[in-house]
Amino acid sequence: NDERVVAEVQKIAKLTENKEKTRRKRVGRKIAIWQGGRILVTGTAQELSEVTSIDKKTIWSRVRRGNVDSKGRKFKYLEEK
Incomplete structure (x- = not known):
């Protein structure tokens, strides 16, 4: 009898534990x-890397530094309204 109660409690605990672990996905900055x-x-860094064939980590570093690259391009975050 006790074993059934313990099994039921463990089953309920497992269900509630899974709900706590769900995370909200971050939306990429434009x-x-x-x-x-x-x-x-x-676009996002992922989208721009597909279009320009530049690695997304390189795009993020160029945005942070604010440098102009060899082709005269400047990478900036879009202002959120």
Whole structure:
């Protein structure tokens, strides 16, 4: 009898434990690539890496530093409204 009660309590505990572990997925920040005073393309680092064939980690570092690359492109975060 006690074994059934223990099994039931463990089953309920396992169900509630799984609900606590669910995490909210972060939404990527939008980045714009500027060249010559106009925006070439916007998107997340993942999207821009597919378009420009630049690694997404490289894109993040260029956004943080604010440097202009060899082709005259500047990477900036889009202002959220």
